[in-house]
Amino acid sequence: MGKKGFHFNQSLCSGCHSCMMVCKENHHLPEGAFFRRVSSFVSENGSKPGVFHLSLACNHCMDPACVANCPVGAMYVDEEDGTVQHDDSACIGCQSCVKSCPYGAPQYRVDLNITQKCDGCYDLRAKGIEPDCVQACLMRALTFGDMEETGTNLGKVACAPESTTSPATYVDESAYAASSFRDWLM
Ligand code: SF4
Numbered sequence: 690m691g692k693k694g695f696h697f698n699q700s701l702c703s704g705c706h707s708c709m710m711v712c713k714e715n716h717h718l719p720e721g722a723f724f725r726r727v728s729s730f731v732s733e734n735g736s737k738p739g740v741f742h743l744s745l746a747c748n749h750c751m752d753p754a755c756v757a758n759c760p761v762g763a764m765y766v767d768e769e770d771g772t773v774q775h776d777d778s779a780c781i782g783c784q785s786c787v788k789s790c791p792y793g794a795p796q797y798r799v800d801l802n803i804t805q806k807c808d809g810c811y812d813l814r815a816k817g818i819e820p821d822c823v824q825a826c827l828m829r830a831l832t833f834g835d836m837e838e839t840g841t842n843l844g845k846v847a848c849a850p851e852s853t854t855s856p857a858t859y860v861d862e863s864a865y866a867a868s869s870f871r872d873w874l875m
């Protein structure tokens with residue numbers, strides 16, 4: 690089985706936030722904690738201003754800083770599908786992963802004194818069901834699958850410090866947003 694990850698087609702995303710909210714609800718996350726976030730930006734480039742959106746969760750990086758910096762091995766790469774997973778029972782709540790992830794993906798749970806993050810809805814996928822966020826996207830802007838088929842390009846778009854983790858997320862940028870998206874990441 691190849692490395693799995695998200696594909697986000699920015700030109701299809703309406704910024705509805707459904708992916709973000711269904712994830713939060715189904716994972717029973719407390720106030721302020723999100724495994725997926727949708728951000729909106731205004732592009733003023735050229736003669737065609739517009740608004741574009743970006744939906745990002747954990748990028749299940751190929752060189753994950755969270756794994757490298759966890760002192761107890763609670764963050765690890767799944768051997769089957771290459772996603773980055775978290776063992777709640779091993780986590781000591783030190784937040785080393787929170788500090789080392791360039792994308793703000795790990796969420797510290799004050800109520801549990803552990804960190805948690807997007808697992809790509811591992812249990813659902815084991816049953817042949819798509820991740821909650823993918824199911825929730827009526828625009829079909831989000832998909833999850835084999836990165837050998839979709840490729841990875843977030844690392845190429847992102848600025849150098851962020852791309853050091855080789856994020857396994859493919860972002861199909863909408864044409865008018867592309868240059869502003871890069872400006873924002875820089
Ligand atoms: S996005 Fe952050 S938490 Fe997710 S694999 Fe990459 S470094 Fe780890």
Ligand code: SF4
Pocket residue numbers: 711712713724725746747806807808809810820821822823
């Ligand atoms: S795959 Fe699951 S846990 Fe990850 S962002 Fe989507 S709904 Fe949330």
Ligand code: SF4
Pocket residue numbers: 701702703704705706707708709727742744825826827828829830831
């Ligand atoms: S559910 Fe789909 S269209 Fe709505 S914000 Fe998320 S990715 Fe964009």
